[in-house]
Amino acid sequence: MVRDSILFKQIKDLLITGLIMVFLIGLAEGCLRIFWPQPTKTVYLTEPPGLMDPDVGVILRPNAKWMMQKPEFKTVFELSPEGFRDKVDHSAPVPVGTKRILIIGSSHTLGAGVDYDDMWVVRFEKACLDHGLKVDVVKAGMNAFDTPSSVRFLEKFYSRYKPDFVIFELATAALLANPLYTEDKPSFDKSSSTSGIKIVTKEKEDLYFISVIKRILRMDDTFYANYNMKKGWGPILSTDSDFRKRQIQSTEQWFLRAKVFAAKQGVKIFVMAIPENTQMLINARRMNIPGIDPQVNDRDLEKFCKEQGIGWISPLNYFSQQYLSQKKELYYRLDGHMNSRGQKALSECVFNNLWAILNTL
Numbered sequence: 001m002v003r004d005s006i007l008f009k010q011i012k013d014l015l016i017t018g019l020i021m022v023f024l025i026g027l028a029e030g031c032l033r034i035f036w037p038q039p040t041k042t043v044y045l046t047e048p049p050g051l052m053d054p055d056v057g058v059i060l061r062p063n064a065k066w067m068m069q070k071p072e073f074k075t076v077f078e079l080s081p082e083g084f085r086d087k088v089d090h091s092a093p094v095p096v097g098t099k100r101i102l103i104i105g106s107s108h109t110l111g112a113g114v115d116y117d118d119m120w121v122v123r124f125e126k127a128c129l130d131h132g133l134k135v136d137v138v139k140a141g142m143n144a145f146d147t148p149s150s151v152r153f154l155e156k157f158y159s160r161y162k163p164d165f166v167i168f169e170l171a172t173a174a175l176l177a178n179p180l181y182t183e184d185k186p187s188f189d190k191s192s193s194t195s196g197i198k199i200v201t202k203e204k205e206d207l208y209f210i211s212v213i214k215r216i217l218r219m220d221d222t223f224y225a226n227y228n229m230k231k232g233w234g235p236i237l238s239t240d241s242d243f244r245k246r247q248i249q250s251t252e253q254w255f256l257r258a259k260v261f262a263a264k265q266g267v268k269i270f271v272m273a274i275p276e277n278t279q280m281l282i283n284a285r286r287m288n289i290p291g292i293d294p295q296v297n298d299r300d301l302e303k304f305c306k307e308q309g310i311g312w313i314s315p316l317n318y319f320s321q322q323y324l325s326q327k328k329e330l331y332y333r334l335d336g337h338m339n340s341r342g343q344k345a346l347s348e349c350v351f352n353n354l355w356a357i358l359n360t361l
Contacts, residue, residue, distance in 0.1 A: 043067045049079065049143075051298075055156045057149045057186040059083060060142055069158040071215065071341075073113045073334040085110055085119070086139040090161055098134040099358070101162055104150040105169025109141030109276050111343065113332055118340040122345035133358050138163065146174045147254045152186065155261055166262060166269045167313075167350070168255070175297060176236040180246075181253035218333040221281045228278040229289060237279060239293045248297065252304045259310055270311030272350060273298055275319060277331035284320035311357075314350040 025111040050066035062083040080086050094100045103109060103121050111119035125137040132328070138161050140153065150168050218224045230326045235243045255271060262269045280286070298314045305312040322345045323330055330342035338346065 022303045039069050040071065041069050041119060043069075045076075050079070051083070054155070055150045055185060058142075058144065059153070069334050070332075072112075072334055073149065075111070075115070077111055078112070078116075081340075084139050085116065085141060086117065088136070088139075090136065090138045093162070094136045095134075098136055098166040100138065100161060100205055101139060101165045101167065102138045102154070102163035103169070104142075104145070104153055105138045105167075106141065106145040106171050106174060106267055107143045107169055108338055108346075109139065109169050110143055111141065111333060112143070112179040113337040114340050114343050118343050120338075120346040120350070121250050123344060125349050127265075127351045128358065131355070131359075135358070141169075147178045147251050148182075150187070151254050151258045151261075154258060158261075158265060158267075162218070162265075163267060166258075166267055168258065169274060170251070170270050170271055170301075171274040172233070172236060172297070175251055176233070177231055178247055180230065181250045181257075191197065215334050221285055222271060222287065224333065225278050225285075225287055225289070226283050229292065233276060233278050234292065237282075237292050237294060237296065239291060239296050244297070248300050252301070253286045255305075255310060259308055268311060270354075271301065271305055272313040273301065273316070274346065275316045277333070277336060279331070280316060280319045283316055284323050313350055313353045315346055318349045319345055334346075 005206055018266065043066060045065040045067060047061060047064060049061045049066055051059050051061040053059045060083045062079060062081050062140045066076065069075075078282065080089070082090060083303050084090075090100070103124075109119075109121055109122075116122060119141075121137055121139040125135060125139075128135045128137075131324070140157075142149065142153070145153075147168070147170065154166060169202055181233070187213075218227070229237075236247065238244055255269075258269055275283070279294045282289060282292065297317065298316055302312045302314065304310075305353055319330055319342070324343075329339060329342055331338050
């Protein structure tokens with residue numbers, strides 16, 4: 001009888017404690033929803049922006065408009081009649097004396113998380129013009145673009161824009177996801193990790209309380225880096241990973257294809273590698289994580305590019321220096337895209353690398 005009474009009291013105490021915890025979490029959730037919302041949603045203001053191109057893959061629909069909101073930012077995307085997040089019309093040939101630069105990339109180049117004027121491609125173009133360089137920058141940022149999509153985009157749309165220079169963005173996420181090299185046209189099998197990618201997806205929304213906890217935990221550089229290594233970035237930064245070596249080799253084949261195509265047109269191409277935030281933090285803080293080297297891909301790809309006569313730009317060390325000196329974030333910790341400071345740093349890095357070349361034109 002005494003045992004039953006004790007057991008009953010323990011169960012009662014557990015229930016009361018549980019109810020109190022639920023009440024406190026609910027109270028915190030309610031306060032956050034009123035005073036500090038953490039929404040994750042996408043609202044289409046026109047037709048969905050994803051458009052299937054049989055030769056390239058998934059590109060963006062001309063004149064599409066949508067709003068993306070996440071706990072750390074809210075961005076409205078407005079596309080031009082050419083399907084770019086670009087306020088300049090590039091349909092006509094450039095004036096004599098003006099050089100056209102075609103920049104092809106993923107959501108980093110599309111400016112996910114920042115306003116139009118904060119996009120690195122817009123800042124880069126402005127820097128060139130401010131320094132007296134006559135350029136026309138085609139801002140071909142496409143959500144979820146990998147290297148094959150970028151190369152195929154150049155092959156299909158070169159004749160429309162006839163650029164003098166081409167800059168390929170290579171984000172670490174693309175290096176991680178790039179498929180093996182093939183001469184085949186893109187597949188639209190949605191089960192593939194590299195084709196049929198949904199341009200805008202309905203993401204799972206956490207409780208606001210959980211989102212805040214995640215943001216707080218990820219403010220610590222060491223926790224953030226180690227968490228993301230386990231989450232999936234490890235294989236692409238591992239020095240001994242056969243997977244990483246295979247991805248590097250395949251990516252090099254895609255860029256070699258781009259080089260051969262561009263050479264026939266008399267066009268110089270550059271590869272610009274955008275580091276992932278985890279990669280930058282490990283590099284900046286010189287973290288010792290067994291088997292992980294944040295610069296291993298840059299070394300391999302820089303060597304390849306130099307051997308092939310392809311221009312190479314790596315912002316990794318510049319980003320690391322900026323982060324340590326300014327003590328301000330360059331990326332959104334929860335989302336992973338560059339914030340306005342990151343976009344600004346990237347534009348500076350690219351401009352500094354290309355200034356000497358552009359100034360001789």
